[in-house]
Amino acid sequence: MSILTRRIALALALSTTAVGLARAQDAAPAGLQPEDQIHPTPDPAPKLIPELPTIPWRHDRVSFGGWTSIKTAPLPKDRAGIWVLDFAYKPLRIQTVEIPGKGRRAVHYLYYKVVNRTGTPRPFLPQFIMVNERGQKFEDAVIPEAIPIIKNREDPTIALRGAVDVMGTIPPSTKQGVDDAVFGVAVWERWDTSSDRYSIYVRGLSDGYKEITPPDGGKPIVRYKTLKIDYIRRGDERNISEKEIEPGDPPYDWVYW
Template sequence: MNETIIDATPLPRDKAPQVDYRDQVANFSIGEQVTGQESGASGTILADDDQGLRGTLTLGEVTGEFQAGEALSGSNTGSATADTGLREGIWVLDFSFKPLRTRTIDVPGMGRRTVLYLYYRVINQSGKPRMFVPQFFLETDEGKRFPDVVLPQAVEVVKAREHTRPPIVGAPLLGAVSVTGMIPPSTKEEVDDAVHGVAFWILNDEIARSDALSVFIRGLSDGLQYGDDSDGEDSGVRYKTLRLDFSTPGDEFDVREREFRLIAPGFTWIYD
């Protein structure tokens, strides 16, 4: 079964990397690349707050570290001097997953139970080590939320099913507790630079009778927001969260794996 790869492109409301500039000689153009002539750092210009000789570039797809005082050059137009080094924006880990699947296992104290699981992999393409402390919540169409559960005995069952083909045969599969930790930056896009994980939920009556389910995942980014919600009330802190949506049109008394279907486009980034 194919994995769905999540688009990690920053949202318009995300805090993006920025570089202040001075002594502008030629105007920069949005959409072009800007390069630091000493550091070799580069990024795509998403916005330019041009104040004449001074301004601020908002960047995407940044590689390297811009340095204060170095010359900045656009790929076709634009020339200035960096007044500051790079002010880092938020980071986002690359994430891919398979649709919700099921297995029946022995749960201590509960006997034989059917569990839902979300099999996923994470790759750190941010260029720096990042602390990965994921939180998974499953929400029914009635608004009831369930955190993932710790089922170490189920991890090996899933591993035997999912890690059967090269090059991931023998790769570790981590559960809710063991997956937490520092993820080093990846040097390539190969599977051996990925962290493989699985989240579990015990299939109860509320989940079984739901016609739609959503999985919310925190910890893939350090993005957060403060402010008011749509009703003008203080919403406190909201975290950048990935939402996955599934339809479950089957029989609640005979739940089958094929009934958990990803709803196109399949994912949404929100602040929750």
């Protein structure tokens, strides 16, 4: 089961439990007459995913600190009317983390921020998958011990969300010159140390999709609008250093994947 599937299953389980408890509390005890029953004001329906708190961020700050901002203008291959969240990220980095039961491990991480400029709340259920030149896939991992270490390295003043607590609804950003942003980090404990080229595919930034009919005329395959970030690593597999990781040319592209 993928990390994304587990996150959605957890949210559904929590919401179902909340509904069951509310119904149990509202049920009338046996033997009471209608006039004896208490009718409290019903609670609002539970949300499947919470609204994420945002952090004010001056729009021009993204030009400092090594950020790469993604262009979100519609592409000719997009369906009309889709929405896309604004996304910016810092260079891919490596950090040593003490993981319980495993000891000190070097992890890759991608520090990013997301802003909703679509004018209405949007769900954010991201999925980050690293793919090497041989097609091997490595999903981002849940490593809570890494979050405070990465936060202190990048910006101790900004609340940082990991693989689990970044799931939610992002409210629209409406202020002039200021972004209401959510900051997150994707972390990989596993990767291929022998790879010279790899990409990170980011799903969950858009509701765009395409149905592609296979050559044999079988059932259509659904492909989702996905951000593809490319990297080149120059160095051997024994002495891994983040200084050897360079952006591809071009550094990113929108694909249906």
